[in-house]
Amino acid sequence: MDIEHVRSRFVKHFDGATGVVYASPGRINLIGEHTDYNGGFVFPGAVDKGIVAEIRPNGTNTVCCYSIDMKDWVEFGLNEEDAPRTSWAKYIFGVCREMIKRGVDVKGFDTCFAGDVPLGAGMSSSAALESTYAFALNDLFGENKIDKFELAKVGQATEHNYVGVNCGIMDQFASIFGKKGNLIRLDCRSLEYQYFPFDPRGYRLVLVDSVVKHELASSAYNKRRQSCETVVAAIARKYPQVEFLRDCTMEMLQSVKDEVSKEDYMRSEYVIEEIQRVLDVCDALERGDYETVGQKMYETHQGMSKLYEVSCEELDFLNDVAFDCGVTGSRVMGGGFGGCTINLVADELYDTFITNVKERYKAKFGKTPKVYDVVISDGARKLTE
Numbered sequence: 565m566d567i568e569h570v571r572s573r574f575v576k577h578f579d580g581a582t583g584v585v586y587a588s589p590g591r592i593n594l595i596g597e598h599t600d601y602n603g604g605f606v607f608p609g610a611v612d613k614g615i616v617a618e619i620r621p622n623g624t625n626t627v628c629c630y631s632i633d634m635k636d637w638v639e640f641g642l643n644e645e646d647a648p649r650t651s652w653a654k655y656i657f658g659v660c661r662e663m664i665k666r667g668v669d670v671k672g673f674d675t676c677f678a679g680d681v682p683l684g685a686g687m688s689s690s691a692a693l694e695s696t697y698a699f700a701l702n703d704l705f706g707e708n709k710i711d712k713f714e715l716a717k718v719g720q721a722t723e724h725n726y727v728g729v730n731c732g733i734m735d736q737f738a739s740i741f742g743k744k745g746n747l748i749r750l751d752c753r754s755l756e757y758q759y760f761p762f763d764p765r766g767y768r769l770v771l772v773d774s775v776v777k778h779e780l781a782s783s784a785y786n787k788r789r790q791s792c793e794t795v796v797a798a799i800a801r802k803y804p805q806v807e808f809l810r811d812c813t814m815e816m817l818q819s820v821k822d823e824v825s826k827e828d829y830m831r832s833e834y835v836i837e838e839i840q841r842v843l844d845v846c847d848a849l850e851r852g853d854y855e856t857v858g859q860k861m862y863e864t865h866q867g868m869s870k871l872y873e874v875s876c877e878e879l880d881f882l883n884d885v886a887f888d889c890g891v892t893g894s895r896v897m898g899g900g901f902g903g904c905t906i907n908l909v910a911d912e913l914y915d916t917f918i919t920n921v922k923e924r925y926k927a928k929f930g931k932t933p934k935v936y937d938v939v940i941s942d943g944a945r946k947l948t949e
């Protein structure tokens with residue numbers, strides 16, 4: 565994340581003056597996928613890739629934004645009816661609106677931003693953008709009155725209300741609460757969280773990006789969430805205490821087998837198992853048992869591919885290659901439908917695996933996957949005074 569790059573563009577586009585620079589990261593998730601909106605556990609960490617933005621209040625009621633990467637300029641007002649049409653600008657507009665709804669007196673500002681989180685790779689570039697602006701507007705217009713939990717919710721509400729993705733809280737939470745060298749075990753129902761120092765001796769975490777993007781990812785995502793809610797409603801008719809799939813056992817799920825569709829049943833089966841896998845992985849990590857961690861990652865991939873059906877041919881192939889190479893753990897990461905696999909690789913296997921996966925993927929799909937080493941880093945912050 566390069567401050568100088570952003571600053572030089574800010575100065576160029578906005579009369580030579582400077583503003584304040586903020587940054588927020590993307591995230592990885594070791595395990596716990598599609599569990600957040602089911603009230604379950606997730607296990608993410610912030611990464612060393614994210615969004616950097618420079619911002620300066622401009623004394624008007626207009627926000628003037630420049631996206632350095634897209635080379636695109638958008639201006640908008642701060643009222644509900646001023647929503648921009650450009651997709652990247654909707655995130656910034658949404659954050660402004662959600663901050664206003666929480667009592668922050670957001671005024672016009674000039675801003676430009678750039679990012680190095682690969683788009684559509686399942687590393688939460690959009691949460692990085694939301695968290696950057698939520699953090700910045702709280703600092704510039706809100707006297708930092710909004711706490712960090714609420715800042716994460718601002719990003720989530722932006723997705724729900726201005727982007728149309730009914731996401732959970734994981735991505736925004738990781739982007740705001742990230743801590744260098746630590747993963748975060750988050751209980752998405754209570755928002756209780758715990759940092760886990762993550763320094764696997766003898767292993768490395770590496771992402772392999774399929775460079776596939778699924779066009780309908782957001783509607784398919786919303787549909788998955790809908791399936792879970794349908795099943796919860798059926799179970800709650802028998803067990804009124806049940807609020808989320810988090811509260812359900814397999815027996816409860818079985819008790820509604822004839823009342824829900826086969827598809828919704830499979831989705832819920834995956835979620836109930838996945839919530840337990842997060843807890844199992846935390847236990848295994850505390851024992852330094854990376855073999856179990858890896859095995860659970862493979863189980864997650866199977867579940868996401870066969871039960872939740874959010875994988876694709878390319879991701880399944882990457883997972884198979886990892887397994888063939890003897891990689892300890894591998895699975896599709898994030899919402900799915902494209903993007904990366906996350907791999908837990910023994911040091912001595914790293915080079916062979918990377919060479920192998922690149923060659924075999926290229927031979928099969930005609931394109932080379934990208935590889936990112938994971939560096940677990942800090943969350944949202946201010947980079948200049």
Ligand code: GLA
Nearest residue numbers: 597598731732733734898899
């Ligand atoms: C996306 C969403 C998250 C989460 C993951 C799947 O990244 O934004 O809230 O549901 O998918 O775990």
